[in-house]
Amino acid sequence: MKIIYSFNKKGFEADYWTREIAAASTPEYEFIPFNHDPYLDPNLYIRAQLLDNHYYQEHPGLKRMYKDIAQKIQETGADVLLVDTCPPYHPEFLRKLNIYKVLRIADGPMTAYDRDFAYLHAYDHVLYHSPAYSRDMEMAEKLRYCRATNIDFWPFALFDTMFDQTKTEETILSKNRDIDIIFIGAMHLGKMPLIAKVKKAFGHRCRVYGLCSIKKNLYFNARYGFPGWVRPSAFEQYVPLYQRAKIGFNVHNRGDYTVGGYRLFDLPANGVMQISDGGPYLDEFFKAGEEIIGYKDQDDLIDKLHYYLEHNEERKRVALNGYRRVIKDHRFRYRMRQAGELIERGMKRR
Numbered sequence: 001m002k003i004i005y006s007f008n009k010k011g012f013e014a015d016y017w018t019r020e021i022a023a024a025s026t027p028e029y030e031f032i033p034f035n036h037d038p039y040l041d042p043n044l045y046i047r048a049q050l051l052d053n054h055y056y057q058e059h060p061g062l063k064r065m066y067k068d069i070a071q072k073i074q075e076t077g078a079d080v081l082l083v084d085t086c087p088p089y090h091p092e093f094l095r096k097l098n099i100y101k102v103l104r105i106a107d108g109p110m111t112a113y114d115r116d117f118a119y120l121h122a123y124d125h126v127l128y129h130s131p132a133y134s135r136d137m138e139m140a141e142k143l144r145y146c147r148a149t150n151i152d153f154w155p156f157a158l159f160d161t162m163f164d165q166t167k168t169e170e171t172i173l174s175k176n177r178d179i180d181i182i183f184i185g186a187m188h189l190g191k192m193p194l195i196a197k198v199k200k201a202f203g204h205r206c207r208v209y210g211l212c213s214i215k216k217n218l219y220f221n222a223r224y225g226f227p228g229w230v231r232p233s234a235f236e237q238y239v240p241l242y243q244r245a246k247i248g249f250n251v252h253n254r255g256d257y258t259v260g261g262y263r264l265f266d267l268p269a270n271g272v273m274q275i276s277d278g279g280p281y282l283d284e285f286f287k288a289g290e291e292i293i294g295y296k297d298q299d300d301l302i303d304k305l306h307y308y309l310e311h312n313e314e315r316k317r318v319a320l321n322g323y324r325r326v327i328k329d330h331r332f333r334y335r336m337r338q339a340g341e342l343i344e345r346g347m348k349r350r
Contacts, residue, residue, distance in 0.1 A: 001340060002030045003080040004072060008037035008088070012235045016161040024333045029340030032076055039065035042086045048118035055090040066093050073099055080343055083123075087115060091122035100124050100350075102343060104154065108258045109133055112142075120148045125346040127154035127339070130260030132281045150349055152342045155285060156262050157335035158326050163239060163269035172271040172323050173316055175243060180205040180309055182245035182272065184238055185263060187212040187220060187230055190253040196224035197298045198249060202305065209233035209241060242270035246315060247308055249301060250276035260285065265330050268292070268322030273315045275304055285330070291321040 005021045014035050021033040040061030045051035054062050065088060073081065081097065083089060084104040094101055103123040105116050108130055120126060126148045133139040143151050181202055183195060187210060199206050212220070212230040220230065233241065242248070248267040252258035259278030264285060267274040275293045276282060286292040293308070295301040308315040 001028065001080065001344065002032060002076055002078040003082055003340065003343065004032045004034050004069070004076065004078045005082045005084065006034045006036050006069065006089075007084045008042050008086050009035060010037055016159055020159055020161065020332050021336070024336035026337060026340070029337065031336055031340075032072070032078060034069060034072055036065055036069070036088050039068075039088070042088070045088055045115075046086065047114040051088065051090055051115075055092065062088070062090075070097065073097065082127075082339065082343070087119055089122075091119060094122045100343070100347060102127060102346070105129060105139075106156075108139070108254075108260070110253050110258060117146050120146055124150060124350055125343060126151045127342065128152075129154065129156050130258070130281065131284055132257045132259055132278070134257055150346050152346065153284075154339060154342060155260060155330070155335070156265060157332040158265040158269045158330050159262075159332045162262070162266045164243065167271070169320065169324060173320060175271075177244055177246045177271075179207050179241070179245040180247065181305055182207050182209070182241065182248045183251070184209045184233060184241060184248075186210055187216055188253050191251045192220055192224060194251050194298050194301070196220065196227040198302060198305070199227040200225070201302045203228075205309075207231070207241075207245075209237075238266065239270060242267065242272050245270075245272045247305060248272040248274050249295075249305065250274060250278075252277055255279075256281060265326050268319065268326045271319050271323055273308060273319035274322060275301060275308070286322060286325055291318065291325045293318060 007017055009017045014037065018033040018035060021031050025031050040059060044054060078099060080100045080102060082102045082104060085106055087103060101123045102125040103119060105126060105128045126143060128139045128151065131138050131140065131153060133142045140151060195208060199208060208228065209231045210233055212232065217230050250263055255277045256279035259281050264276065275295055278294060282288040282292055282294050288294050293304055295304055
């Protein structure tokens with residue numbers, strides 16, 4: 001089976017996504033990367049209505065993209081088009097493609113009404129990255145409520161680029177770690193209150209890095225009483241930083257209902273003990289209490305950070321358990337094979 005994997009990434013991310021998608025091919029499943037980012041700024045179609053506007057106006061970048069993906073399908077003889085990260089394909093274009101179409105929902109409830117639910121009718125199969133959705137229902141129930149019936153849970157995974165493959169169970173924790181607490185990620189407004197409280201509680205012992213403009217940095221410090229400057233960090237720096245850290249905390253925009261991002265896998269793969277929100281959904285990825293530690297709110301997180309910094313052997317035990325689990329079950333190459341199997345079963349259901 002030949003599967004074209006369409007995604008949008010830039011620079012360093014685009015390179016390793018392209019490389020690792022192709023490298024995940026097996027005798028049963030050939031994965032063909034197609035980066036739809038270069039054709040036009042994804043912000044131009046970040047919402048379904050915007051995409052509809054550009055489709056109506058026959059945006060030249062969109063037309064070129066559609067020509068190229070149609071040509072790629074024809075040249076490769078692909079059986080499947082798997083679309084991930086900000087779908088650029090208008091339903092009326094997809095309707096013309098004689099191929100099995102799969103939508104990968106990658107951002108949960110934060111973008112569901114912007115660019116997920118509007119496209120469900122245009123795809124034969126929907127894969128969702130987290131079972132969490134809202135207080136009222138889980139993602140699978142929501143998708144069925146939206147009349148999507150051919151659905152499967154397909155989590156994110158650990159890319160080979162995002163950890164040191166020369167490390168082993170015996171060596172992953174051997175290096176001296178001079179950063180007590182770390183957070184690396186985009187500084188979304190919904191995450192700022194918790195990050196600020198942790199930073200204030202631990203001062204220089206907590207390092208915060210990631211995607212944060214000067215404007216957003218100024219807002220963060222003015223709004224939350226100068227908890228500290230967020231250091232910019234390129235993706236290439238993530239692994240060296242994680243290898244220096246003892247504990248990493250994870251926070252999602254809607255807490256328990258958006259759990260499941262790539263950081264969930266990157267932290268344990270680098271020997272970092274992880275404390276995360278996610279509540280009852282953590283067990284879908286790791287064994288809570290053994291491979292990952294959950295927290296309920298800001299105060300609970302701070303208490304647990306203090307506890308595990310003071311109990312070094314317990315911290316190492318959780319970190320090592322998390323490392324074993326992510327290497328065993330959550331590497332990207334394994335996840336891609338799962339995608340092939342899920343798609344094959346989905347075809348039979350259809």
